[in-house]
Amino acid sequence: MTLFRSGNMRLRLPVPGSGRFHLSARTGPNRLLLSLPDGWAGPARQNGKGMVRGMRWLARQKLMVFDLARAIAQPRATQSAGQLTIEFAPGTPAAFAAFAGEDKTIAASGAPTGGPRSLPLVVLDPGHGGKDPGTIGKTGTYEKRITLAAGLELKRQLEAGGRCRVAMTRGRDFFVPLDGRVDFARKRQAALFISLHADSAPGARGASVYTLNDRASDALSAALARRENDADRKGGLNIPEASPEVQRILISLVRQETRQGSARLASLAVNSLGQSVRLLPNTHREAAFAVLKAPDIPSMLVEMGFLSDATDEALLKQPGHRAKVCTALTQAVHNWLARQEAGVGATG
CATH class of the missing domain: 3.40.630.40 (Zn-dependent exopeptidases)
Incomplete structure (x- = not known):
């Protein structure tokens, strides 16, 4: 996890193959949810830095939970060469709540899948x-x-x-x-x-x-x-x-x-x-x-x-x-x- 002077952050995860990955948001408390395919495993808990207070890996749900220290802007996720990159930037509470409330899911390509009906x-x-x-x-x-x-x-x-x-x-x-x-x-x-x-x-x-x-x-x-x-x-x-x-x-x-x-x-x-x-x-x-x-x-x-x-x-x-x-x-x-x-x- 890299923390830049601007306050932005970049997280890189090694991932096998070209499976599908999805990133969504929830409030109360603020957190990001990264669903990962079979074959990926991570530590049960890991300390974070900056905007990310910590990370939790829920093995049975194949889910990485990012507990946030503050509201963030809608993140961007890209995947290439066996690596998933997620970029975080500070955002307003209202914008994060809107992102979470719309229940949008971001695919690993970085493009929104079009909202809840997708x-x-x-x-x-x-x-x-x-x-x-x-x-x-x-x-x-x-x-x-x-x-x-x-x-x-x-x-x-x-x-x-x-x-x-x-x-x-x-x-x-x-x-x-x-x-x-x-x-x-x-x-x-x-x-x-x-x-x-x-x-x-x-x-x-x-x-x-x-x-x-x-x-x-x-x-x-x-x-x-x-x-x-x-x-x-x-x-x-x-x-x-x-x-x-x-x-x-x-x-x-x-x-x-x-x-x-x-x-x-x-x-x-x-x-x-x-x-x-x-x-x-x-x-x-x-x-x-x-x-x-x-x-x-x-x-x-x-x-x-x-x-x-x-x-x-x-x-x-x-x-x-x-x-x-x-x-x-x-x-x-x-x-x-x-x-x-x-x-x-x-x-x-």
């Missing part, structure tokens, strides 16, 4: 809400509150990574019908849809991941799907049962590539979750969840644990445990998006 959108769906509390744990824990808290934490972590935009089907305690959740994602042309839950099942404990199939992989998955698909009635809506023929048509609308993308996302999520939290045996399961039926959006439903289990309930009430779950899901999403960008493995 990044893929991930829709998060905190289950239940409003007059539908979901499962209520043995000590009175409401599923709708756990899913909302986890959704907000996952949104924070994903946005900090700078690799995607994030929208939530609900950001507070209100009821959203199941088809409204799917429509929300489809109208916004989401790249991924993730529904968060913490259900009830006798004897079950640990996190699990579900993708869509007209035939449930096991009795537990079928029971969970029936329970979740009944959420509209809990919210006061009168939804008639679909005929078997309509059910078959709905399932057939889910294109093969969408199912493959969902399965790949689920596999990545299981691998990440398994490194930090307890898993339900046969962790990736399938069932006919109504909320997963968008025909063109890879989707998964995550049971973060079971509120019917005293140990799971105690863990899910802890922000630290929810953050671990969200970190694992963030890693899975980042890996899925990286494969999508590279054109390999995201849908198969």
Whole structure:
């Protein structure tokens, strides 16, 4: 890191190959986020100088965080000959806040990618809400509150990574019908849809991941799907049962590539979750969840644990445990998006 008399700074990082790099900004406190591809690693912490108070390398998120001592102008990043160069200059708090607020991402070439719509959108769906509390744990824990808290934490972590935009089907305690959740994602042309839950099942404990199939992989998955698909009635809506023929048509609308993308996302999520939290045996399961039926959006439903289990309930009430779950899901999403960008493995 070089500090010039003008107050400007230049940071050079050795980088392998010609992978994609993105630099974005956040406030409260002011910091820059540099996302790096697989194969790069740095020190966990390093002291800075001048405008940069220090640097932190978050290995699981493949993210370098620059903690800033003051506001800076929009930085410039260039890449050549196996080296990434980032140039910093002093700026005003208003200009930095505007840069961070626009959620612009700077590619390694130094050119803005055009604002937030250049990044893929991930829709998060905190289950239940409003007059539908979901499962209520043995000590009175409401599923709708756990899913909302986890959704907000996952949104924070994903946005900090700078690799995607994030929208939530609900950001507070209100009821959203199941088809409204799917429509929300489809109208916004989401790249991924993730529904968060913490259900009830006798004897079950640990996190699990579900993708869509007209035939449930096991009795537990079928029971969970029936329970979740009944959420509209809990919210006061009168939804008639679909005929078997309509059910078959709905399932057939889910294109093969969408199912493959969902399965790949689920596999990545299981691998990440398994490194930090307890898993339900046969962790990736399938069932006919109504909320997963968008025909063109890879989707998964995550049971973060079971509120019917005293140990799971105690863990899910802890922000630290929810953050671990969200970190694992963030890693899975980042890996899925990286494969999508590279054109390999995201849908198969």
